[in-house]
Amino acid sequence: MGPGCRLHLESSAGRTYLQAFPTAAGTTAKDCAMTYVVTDKCIACKYTDCVEVCPVDCFYEGENMLVIHPDECIDCGVCEPECPVDAILPDTEPDTEHWVEFNRKFSEIWPVIFEKREPAADAEDHEDEEGKLEKYFSEKPGKGS
Numbered sequence: 001m002g003p004g005c006r007l008h009l010e011s012s013a014g015r016t017y018l019q020a021f022p023t024a025a026g027t028t029a030k031d032c033a034m035t036y037v038v039t040d041k042c043i044a045c046k047y048t049d050c051v052e053v054c055p056v057d058c059f060y061e062g063e064n065m066l067v068i069h070p071d072e073c074i075d076c077g078v079c080e081p082e083c084p085v086d087a088i089l090p091d092t093e094p095d096t097e098h099w100v101e102f103n104r105k106f107s108e109i110w111p112v113i114f115e116k117r118e119p120a121a122d123a124e125d126h127e128d129e130e131g132k133l134e135k136y137f138s139e140k141p142g143k144g145s
């Protein structure tokens, strides 16, 4: 979300969520678009609980993590609590800008995934590990749904 936008609480289908609107001259709805992002906590765990709840199927699969397409995500937030390792964040959290670009880059390369799979065999061993991006990240695509 860029500058010149204002957050507003919206409610729909029994759920409350944040939407951003332009408030400054020259700021468009696209500048204010929000998204959720997958962070490096997903790497080497890849539980895939998140894909089952996404109403617009905007998760994409790499070899050992998933990403969200920022332009397809409708900011509903239902995936965030599904992730057992809290790998999913809204881009309203601090320091998420680089994760938006990371998610965008790989969502345009990797195949879509909308069916839950078995997690990585040693997923539990990697849940609280630091430095997973440097140690394990692979640019290779996953199988997709």
Ligand code: SF4
Pocket (backbone or CB within 6 Å): 036, 053, 054, 055, 056, 057, 058, 059, 068, 072, 073, 074, 075, 076, 077, 078, 079, 080
């Ligand atoms: Fe899908 Fe909603 Fe999560 Fe965006 S916030 S990835 S639309 S479930």
Ligand code: F3S
Pocket (backbone or CB within 6 Å): 038, 041, 042, 043, 045, 046, 047, 048, 049, 050, 051, 065, 066, 082, 083, 084, 085, 086, 087, 088
């Ligand atoms: Fe990854 Fe969490 Fe989804 S570990 S695959 S973001 S449920």
